Amino acid sequence: MTTLAAGTVVYPIAPGYRVNVRRGPGTQYGIVRTLPYGMSVPVYCQKPGERVTGPYGTSNIWDNIANGQFVSDAYVHTGSDGYIAPRCD
Numbered sequence: 001m002t003t004l005a006a007g008t009v010v011y012p013i014a015p016g017y018r019v020n021v022r023r024g025p026g027t028q029y030g031i032v033r034t035l036p037y038g039m040s041v042p043v044y045c046q047k048p049g050e051r052v053t054g055p056y057g058t059s060n061i062w063d064n065i066a067n068g069q070f071v072s073d074a075y076v077h078t079g080s081d082g083y084i085a086p087r088c089d
Contacts, residue, residue, distance in 0.1 A: 008042050009043070010042050011041060011042075011043060011063075011076050011077055011078050012040045012076075012077045013040065013075055013077075014055040014075050015038070017054075017075055018037060019034065019035045019039075019071050019075045020033075020034050021033045021034065021065065022062075022070050022071070024062075025047045025048065025062035025070050027052070028050070032068070033069075035071070042065060042066075043064070043076065043084060044064045044066075044085065045064045045085050045086050045088035046061050046063055046064065046073065046085050047064065047070070047087060048062070049062045049070070050062075052074045054072060054075040055075065056073070056075065056077060059072065059073045059081065061073035063085070064085075064088050
C-alpha cells in the first residue's frame with residue numbers, strides 16, 4: 001500500500017501478473033484495458049460480483065479503480081480478505 005501526495009492510497013497488483021480491467025464486476029464484462037506488470041491501483045469503492053481465484057485467494061469482491069473500471073480483488077494486495085473501501089452504488 002502506498003499513499004500518493006494527494007492522499008490517495010494505491011495497492012499493488014500481484015507481481016508477475018498483467019491484470020484485465022473490466023467494465024463491471026465479472027469476467028463476462030468487456031475488457032477496458034490490461035494493467036502492466038508492477039502496477040499499483042487506487043481502490044475507490046468495491047462491489048460484489050463473480051467469484052475469482054487469483055494469487056491472493058478466492059474472492060467475489062471487485063475493486064473500482066476508475067470510473068466504470070473494475071479488477072478482481074484476488075489480484076490486488078489490499079492486506080485484507082474483506083472490504084477495505086465503501087461499497088459502490
